[in-house]
Amino acid sequence: MKAYTVPQREIPVRFSADIVVCGGGTAGVHAAIAAANEGSSVILIEQFGSLGGSAGNALVTPVMHSHIEGDPACSYVTNLLNDRMSSLGGLDSSKRVFDPLILRIASEQLCLEAGVQLLYYTFVSGVIAENGIIKGVITASKSGEYVIEGKAFVDCTGDGDLSVLAGAEYTKGNPETGKCQPISLRYTVSGVNISEFGEFISEEITRTGNGKGASYDGKTVYAACTASDDWAMTDIFKKAISAGDLIDEDKAYWQVFKLPNRKDTLAFNNPEFFEYVDGTDSVHLTKAQTDGKAAIIKQLNFYKKYMKGFENAYISEIAPMVGVRETRNITTEYVLSSDDLLGRKKFDDAFCQSNYPVDIHGKTLKCIQNITPVNDGKPWYEIPFRSLVVKGFDNLFVAGRCLGAEFLAQSSLRVQQSARSSGEAAGLGASIAVREGIKANVVDGRRVRSMMEDKGAIFKK
Numbered sequence: 191m192k193a194y195t196v197p198q199r200e201i202p203v204r205f206s207a208d209i210v211v212c213g214g215g216t217a218g219v220h221a222a223i224a225a226a227n228e229g230s231s232v233i234l235i236e237q238f239g240s241l242g243g244s245a246g247n248a249l250v251t252p253v254m255h256s257h258i259e260g261d262p263a264c265s266y267v268t269n270l271l272n273d274r275m276s277s278l279g280g281l282d283s284s285k286r287v288f289d290p291l292i293l294r295i296a297s298e299q300l301c302l303e304a305g306v307q308l309l310y311y312t313f314v315s316g317v318i319a320e321n322g323i324i325k326g327v328i329t330a331s332k333s334g335e336y337v338i339e340g341k342a343f344v345d346c347t348g349d350g351d352l353s354v355l356a357g358a359e360y361t362k363g364n365p366e367t368g369k370c371q372p373i374s375l376r377y378t379v380s381g382v383n384i385s386e387f388g389e390f391i392s393e394e395i396t397r398t399g400n401g402k403g404a405s406y407d408g409k410t411v412y413a414a415c416t417a418s419d420d421w422a423m424t425d426i427f428k429k430a431i432s433a434g435d436l437i438d439e440d441k442a443y444w445q446v447f448k449l450p451n452r453k454d455t456l457a458f459n460n461p462e463f464f465e466y467v468d469g470t471d472s473v474h475l476t477k478a479q480t481d482g483k484a485a486i487i488k489q490l491n492f493y494k495k496y497m498k499g500f501e502n503a504y505i506s507e508i509a510p511m512v513g514v515r516e517t518r519n520i521t522t523e524y525v526l527s528s529d530d531l532l533g534r535k536k537f538d539d540a541f542c543q544s545n546y547p548v549d550i551h552g553k554t555l556k557c558i559q560n561i562t563p564v565n566d567g568k569p570w571y572e573i574p575f576r577s578l579v580v581k582g583f584d585n586l587f588v589a590g591r592c593l594g595a596e597f598l599a600q601s602s603l604r605v606q607q608s609a610r611s612s613g614e615a616a617g618l619g620a621s622i623a624v625r626e627g628i629k630a631n632v633v634d635g636r637r638v639r640s641m642m643e644d645k646g647a648i649f650k651k
């Protein structure tokens with residue numbers, strides 16, 4: 191590749207804080223609030239103009255159930271977020287289905303109230319590190335390039351950008367294929383006559399004699415299908431594919447449900463893409479946006495032509511952020527292995543418990559439930575605090591889907607419950623490290639866990 195040598199330049203320091211959180215998404219919001227609530231000064235750097243990351247800007251809702259009885263939230267910040275989203279009318283009674291727009295607003299309100307300094311439209315593009323100690327991050331924005339100094343750093347970029355810029359080791363992609371998980375561009379459609387659409391779903395269930403992945407109870411509407419061809423909605427997709435109105439990829443992963451408090455709006459978890467899937471490559475991300483928009487227009491026409499309730503429907507939002515399931519996982523003091531996850535391993539420094547299945551998307555969906563019988567009466571796996579401590583660095587934590595885990599383990603823990611817990615634990619760990627002047631790998635994860643519990647996080651005993 192052709193290259194230019196850039197002259198050395200001085201980059202001014204614009205801000206300093208105890209803790210610098212990079213990435214204001216699912217994990218980053220929890221990290222920033224948890225750290226600020228401990229009295230640390232916190233700067234949260236985010237490339238978009240609002241918080242929430244995948245859950246906000248990629249429109250990813252609902253929070254997946256942990257598949258543990260009672261669905262305990264191993265996070266006290268989640269309680270704050272739920273209360274705020276409820277009061278803003280953006281969370282349903284299950285406490286899992288939320289309106290992504292309300293999540294953005296609630297996250298921002300909570301960060302500001304906690305005293306977090308927000309820095310939007312700012313991209314982390316470099317790191318100043320010496321002997322395993324991060325001094326500052328280099329950022330690019332309309333204001334130019336500048337350094338933001340900190341005492342501890344939490345990488346919540348989803349892709350581990352900060353850790354990789356600092357030189358941390360990482361893995362990426364399915365070890366069998368080398369490819370990352372598929373990516374999606376989510377959207378909402380408004381102007382839908384929900385009861386007509388719901389009745390259409392009920393009719394399809396009766397007509398096909400198949401109720402798989404579809405339901406309507408007069409209020410809640412849900413439908414899904416994947417490439418496995420045994421779903422209630424498969425038949426209608428097949429008709430559209432043979433008529434040339436859709437292609438096979440359109441039915442390889444399709445999912446729709448209602449959003450709380452939005453009377454005529456449906457949220458779609460598609461289109462999904464299987465080839466250009468590297469979320470760390472801007473060419474792939476661009477392709478997801480351009481191909482995605484074309485697919486969304488085509489899908490809306492399909493709903494109008496083949497389904498009921500879409501006569502006056504229109505696209506009300508297309509995610510500004512591409513939905514990326516997996517890219518890099520940073521090498522940490524402990525890397526959660528596939529065997530740990532499948533064997534439901536427990537750790538005394540665990541910050542999260544989950545029994546969410548292995549969930550590897552692709553043209554064949556791989557969803558493994560309860561693969562290993564568990565005889566300890568505790569059917570869940572745990573993630574240790576050490577999987578948040580970046581190996582080789584004294585003051586760098588990582589949280590969210592890019593924490594230290596093998597590919598198969600990541601396919602389960604990438605969901606929002608665990609991303610939230612990981613951010614909260616990393617934020618608390620960073621605040622302990624700064625307050626006590628200790629290295630990240632000396633922070634006792636058991637202490638972090640009990641701080642979480644003291645503040646209202648629930649763990650199964």
Ligand SMILES: Cc1cc2nc3c(=O)[nH]c(=O)nc-3n(C[C@H](O)[C@H](O)[C@H](O)COP(=O)(O)OP(=O)(O)OC[C@H]3O[C@@H](n4cnc5c(N)ncnc54)[C@H](O)[C@@H]3O)c2cc1C
Pocket residue numbers: 212213214215216217218235236237238241242243244245248250251252253254312313314315346347348349351373374375376459512513514515589590591592604605606607609
């Ligand atoms: C299509 C799709 C469907 C999913 N479905 C579900 C579901 O139904 N339920 C569920 O619980 N989970 C689901 N997930 C998984 C889950 O939503 C994500 O894995 C999780 O939200 C990731 O959290 P995170 O904090 O690691 O990253 P994100 O929430 O993506 O946050 C990363 C943040 O960092 C910012 N950022 C990145 N790089 C930089 C940089 N260099 N400088 C500045 N800012 C930067 C981003 O803008 C973003 O705000 C889904 C994921 C996808 C993609």
